[in-house]
Amino acid sequence: MVEAFAVASGKGGTGKTTSTLALGMALAEDHDVTVVDADTGMANLLFHAGLADADVTLHDLLLADSDATVSDAVYERFGLKVFPCGTSLADFRAADPDRLRDVVADLAADTDVLLLDSPATLSSRSAVLPVVLADRAVLVVQPTIPALSDGLKVQEYAASYGTGVAGVIFNKVQDPAAVERVAEQSERYFEGPTLGTVPEADAVRAARRAGEPLLAHAPESDAAAAYRTIADAIDVQDTAADTVADRFRNAVVPEQP
Amino acid sequence: MSDLTFSRVVEDASEALSLALDRELSGHAVFTPQDALLLDGDGAGVVAFADGVPTHVVHTGTDRGGSAALADLAEPGPLRVECYAGEDGPVPRTDRTAVAPDTPADRLAGDDDLAARTRAAADVEDATENVDAVEAFLADEQKVEAIRERAREEAAERAEEWGFEDLAED
Numbered sequence: 001m002v003e004a005f006a007v008a009s010g011k012g013g014t015g016k017t018t019s020t021l022a023l024g025m026a027l028a029e030d031h032d033v034t035v036v037d038a039d040t041g042m043a044n045l046l047f048h049a050g051l052a053d054a055d056v057t058l059h060d061l062l063l064a065d066s067d068a069t070v071s072d073a074v075y076e077r078f079g080l081k082v083f084p085c086g087t088s089l090a091d092f093r094a095a096d097p098d099r100l101r102d103v104v105a106d107l108a109a110d111t112d113v114l115l116l117d118s119p120a121t122l123s124s125r126s127a128v129l130p131v132v133l134a135d136r137a138v139l140v141v142q143p144t145i146p147a148l149s150d151g152l153k154v155q156e157y158a159a160s161y162g163t164g165v166a167g168v169i170f171n172k173v174q175d176p177a178a179v180e181r182v183a184e185q186s187e188r189y190f191e192g193p194t195l196g197t198v199p200e201a202d203a204v205r206a207a208r209r210a211g212e213p214l215l216a217h218a219p220e221s222d223a224a225a226a227y228r229t230i231a232d233a234i235d236v237q238d239t240a241a242d243t244v245a246d247r248f249r250n251a252v253v254p255e256q257p
Numbered sequence: 258m259s260d261l262t263f264s265r266v267v268e269d270a271s272e273a274l275s276l277a278l279d280r281e282l283s284g285h286a287v288f289t290p291q292d293a294l295l296l297d298g299d300g301a302g303v304v305a306f307a308d309g310v311p312t313h314v315v316h317t318g319t320d321r322g323g324s325a326a327l328a329d330l331a332e333p334g335p336l337r338v339e340c341y342a343g344e345d346g347p348v349p350r351t352d353r354t355a356v357a358p359d360t361p362a363d364r365l366a367g368d369d370d371l372a373a374r375t376r377a378a379a380d381v382e383d384a385t386e387n388v389d390a391v392e393a394f395l396a397d398e399q400k401v402e403a404i405r406e407r408a409r410e411e412a413a414e415r416a417e418e419w420g421f422e423d424l425a426e427d
Contacts, residue, residue, distance in 0.1 A: 012309070157412040182392060
């Protein structure tokens with residue numbers, strides 16, 4: 001049984017990767033969680049998960065002549081299965097997106113929760129694909145007009161392609177009381193609930209510097225507590241693993257931009 | 258203290274600047290033309306960013322700053338981009354090194370779209386710091402619904418273009 005979530009924002013800098021790993025760790029208390037860097041053009045997850053030196057990455061599995069296996073590119077870290085992308089442009093170019101579907105379909109068969117750290121753009125079909133493939137999207141926004149607008153855009157794209165909204169995370173919040181009002185007001189536009197607000201925090205920056213997920217680096221911080229509350233607010237649905245795997249396998253194949 | 262958040266060879270300066278803009282880099286980025294590597298190194302451009310918007314530039318080879326540094330850096334071809342997050346870094350934040358938000362996109366990349374996006378990002382930072390503006394935006398139901406409607410139309414159009422038609426809902 002598995003549910004696939006796209007962690008998405010439509011806009012860069014909202015703390016999507018931090019949120020993906022924090023949610024992953026919080027959800028891992030009750031579920032078997034796999035985190036995938038689905039932003040194949042802009043590897044980021046590896047820097048957050050202490051995997052900058054990873055020898056084999058998702059990209060290796062996407063190369064036509066690769067003999068790497070899924071087990072070579074999965075890293076057991078922080079109670080999660082982490083699937084990073086590499087930073088080589090040449091590998092990205094040579095990567096065959098057809099293989100991404102199959103790789104992720106394989107992963108879906110062997111986990112409870114699949115978190116897809118999705119590209120912060122809607123400008124190409126490979127960027128939109130993770131949102132298309134997921135059961136539901138978790139929208140990470142900041143309490144600013146452009147971030148909210150982009151979050152709504154992602155929601156409408158998701159809805160158009162049959163993907164639901166699990167809820168909205170307000171991240172990097174400086175004034176929690178004021179943002180409560182913003183969150184409340186925004187709820188009538190979002191198809192999912194406000195899952196929680198995460199304060200702007202030094203702990204988040206320190207964790208990134210250390211190359212560790214927030215919940216590993218500063219588990220007692222307010223921001224970490226906020227992510228645990230958010231994870232509790234997500235009711236993970238049980239979809240038959242083969243249904244999810246089939247959806248990945250049958251999804252349209254994006255061409256390289 | 259600065260930390261390396263990203264390092265990659267990209268095709269051109271446009272891609273390098275887009276990277277910093279999309280990730281709202283606050284810190285600095287080192288742009289090393291790959292020709293310079295081959296030719297035994299003519300130096301690199303170091304660009305300071307605030308929320309993805311370039312603010313100051315120096316060139317390590319010529320030690321010039323601002324627009325002059327951009328001229329020193331302007332050559333076509335691939336470059337390595339290393340992004341460092343953090344307030345400090347090797348770029349002095351002075352008048353000598355200052356650049357307008359859209360100047361690097363214009364001079365290094367000749368990319369009008371990117372220049373416009375960068376200007377918009379620079380303005381946006383000023384406009385949306387306060388929660389009152391966000392609340393006013395959310396209170397304008399017509400405006401928000403128009404954004405949603407436009408996104409739905411876009412998604413439907415692109416479904417066809419991208420081959421997602423089977424998934425798109427009417």
